[in-house]
Amino acid sequence: MRYSYGITSALLLGGAAISLLTGQPAGAQVAQNDVGQINRVVPRAGAPASFADLTAQVAPAVVNISTRQRITVSQSTNPFAGTPFEGLFGDQQGGGNGGGGNAQPTTREAQSLGSGFIVSADGYVVTNNHVIDPPDTQAQLEDVTVTTADGTEYTATVVSHDQASDLAVLKIKGTRPFPFVRFGDARGARVGDWVIAIGNPFGIGTSVTSGIISAVYRNAGGGAYQRYIQTDASINRGNSGGPLFDMQGDVIGINNAIYSPSGGSVGIGFAIPADVAAPIVQKLIKGEAIVRGYIGVSIQPMNDDIAAALGIPANRGEFVQSVRPGEPAARAGLQQGDVVMRVDGQDVTQDQSLSYLVANIPPGRRIDLDVLRNGRRMTIPIVVAKRPSEDELAQQQFDPNAQGQIPQAPKEGGGVAQSALGVQVIPLTPQIAGQLGVPPSSTGVVVTAVDPSSDAASKGLARGTVIIAANGRDVTSQADLEAAIAAAKSQGRAAVLLRVIVRGQQAVSVPIRLR
Numbered sequence: 001m002r003y004s005y006g007i008t009s010a011l012l013l014g015g016a017a018i019s020l021l022t023g024q025p026a027g028a029q030v031a032q033n034d035v036g037q038i039n040r041v042v043p044r045a046g047a048p049a050s051f052a053d054l055t056a057q058v059a060p061a062v063v064n065i066s067t068r069q070r071i072t073v074s075q076s077t078n079p080f081a082g083t084p085f086e087g088l089f090g091d092q093q094g095g096g097n098g099g100g101g102n103a104q105p106t107t108r109e110a111q112s113l114g115s116g117f118i119v120s121a122d123g124y125v126v127t128n129n130h131v132i133d134p135p136d137t138q139a140q141l142e143d144v145t146v147t148t149a150d151g152t153e154y155t156a157t158v159v160s161h162d163q164a165s166d167l168a169v170l171k172i173k174g175t176r177p178f179p180f181v182r183f184g185d186a187r188g189a190r191v192g193d194w195v196i197a198i199g200n201p202f203g204i205g206t207s208v209t210s211g212i213i214s215a216v217y218r219n220a221g222g223g224a225y226q227r228y229i230q231t232d233a234s235i236n237r238g239n240s241g242g243p244l245f246d247m248q249g250d251v252i253g254i255n256n257a258i259y260s261p262s263g264g265s266v267g268i269g270f271a272i273p274a275d276v277a278a279p280i281v282q283k284l285i286k287g288e289a290i291v292r293g294y295i296g297v298s299i300q301p302m303n304d305d306i307a308a309a310l311g312i313p314a315n316r317g318e319f320v321q322s323v324r325p326g327e328p329a330a331r332a333g334l335q336q337g338d339v340v341m342r343v344d345g346q347d348v349t350q351d352q353s354l355s356y357l358v359a360n361i362p363p364g365r366r367i368d369l370d371v372l373r374n375g376r377r378m379t380i381p382i383v384v385a386k387r388p389s390e391d392e393l394a395q396q397q398f399d400p401n402a403q404g405q406i407p408q409a410p411k412e413g414g415g416v417a418q419s420a421l422g423v424q425v426i427p428l429t430p431q432i433a434g435q436l437g438v439p440p441s442s443t444g445v446v447v448t449a450v451d452p453s454s455d456a457a458s459k460g461l462a463r464g465t466v467i468i469a470a471n472g473r474d475v476t477s478q479a480d481l482e483a484a485i486a487a488a489k490s491q492g493r494a495a496v497l498l499r500v501i502v503r504g505q506q507a508v509s510v511p512i513r514l515r
Contacts (some may be wrong), residue, residue, distance in 0.1 A: 019252055049477075051196055054207050060179040061118045062242060064147040064200040065127055065156075065170070068111055070140045097397045115199035115242030116146070116170065117251065118180040119281065122354035123154075123172030128240030128256055129161045133169050146172050149206055160284040164292065164359075166256060167277055169284040181243065183281075184250025186229060186273035189216055197233040197255055197269070199242030202262065209234040211267075218270065219351045227356060228270035229253040235269035242260040244271040253277075293361035294387035296327020297334065299354055312337060312372060317341045317356045325430045325440050332382035335373065342370035359387060416482040420489075420514050421496070422454025423447050424480055428466055436464055436503055443476045444468040444501075455513040460502065468507060 060205055114131030118124065125146060132141060144156045154172045161168035172178065193213045201207055211233030218230045229246060235255050244253035253271025260266050284291055298321045300306070307314035317339040323330045334340075340348055340496045343357040344367040361367060363386040368379050426432075426448055430440035447465040450457045467475050470484035488496045502508070 025069045036320045061148045061181040062198045064208035065114045065116050066145045113203045114240045118178045121177040125170040129166045129168045162290045183274040183278040184252045184276045186252040199239035201236035201238045232267040234265040236265050292359040292387035293384040295329040297329045298325040299321040328385045337403040339372040420485045424449040466501040
């Protein structure tokens, strides 16, 4: 389960029950119109009588999901590692680098729990991506087990997943027809409508909670698909990926996150709307790529202070913090400090962000951005490009001021460079070059993390250091650096001579001993 508190993001009804076969509404809602008075709405008779019949019909399609993951971690062989005496006794394995405590890889097992629901008789299951790929971890998925409402366990495989929308599709390995539910149309949902949530909170087993829709299309973050149905139906850890049902038994949302100061439900839960999720799920089932629009800007939602400084409404537009070189926005002439007010005729608001609007535009399409620049309104035509993967975007958003110590079991940037030099690197892109203050045309690799016990750390290499050459040969990729390391080892050399650029300094050559 995703959680949020303040501005920090983290990952985590009633009425007479109706037959899912008929889909007929339960009763009618009547309004009494009195001149000069607010219309008085009369609740439908018997609401909420019970959710039992509805639950009995849809619960068999809701499943519990458990995963087993393998995590590789570094384990120091120096008994004094992490203490003031760490470097006093040399290399515990006789490597002679004086670093004290070369890290040896080891593995451990981890598990996660979540929920999901079956959407076809042949066993396709929808859940959240973070259920099978927990964020902020470097776990490798080993296996997935799906447990149906009758307690039967099935092995499942991951068909496909999409990190940006936090959706994943599994396939149960079974032959019998499975009970399933269908997506509804969340666009017809209204604030105050009853909903029920079914899932596996805290791993205690299938549980049903009820509530109402508190808000529709709430923006709970800044991502491309962060528009949610908000509900006060209790959602807790383990509910992630479970369905949010309307009173006709249709899935109108996929439970995804909560807002909580304590880690438990406080009545503010978020679900991915069905109209957002359903098209993505269909593409995942078919194995089709999820393609989104992209223009290449870093944006900040409009707040009172920015709006006051610019003299515009606080609830409209988004402020352009930076424009990435070479991307569509830069080519079209968008500038830092611009305020994007409309995207192809649609207002940019708190609940309809620039990233959301652009992500839903097919790449290659020409659109108009209505922009406010220095108090002057202007229209900028722009051709939308294909949105990079989340990993590529993370590299573009490189933070040189982040912690530079090598994390446990990295997914990327490790390998030969980490084992031989104690550094992790990624390609130097024009965007990262701009953040580091080097020319955008520069080539090389940039250090993302350094083992504090390595010779590289003692020689001053840190996060943000750019490696442009190794042993006299240009380095343009991680493969180039690894080739130089391999060549040095094959020649019996004990070190590699790196040509590096440290922020704010000229390029220098630094010998780094091999481990």
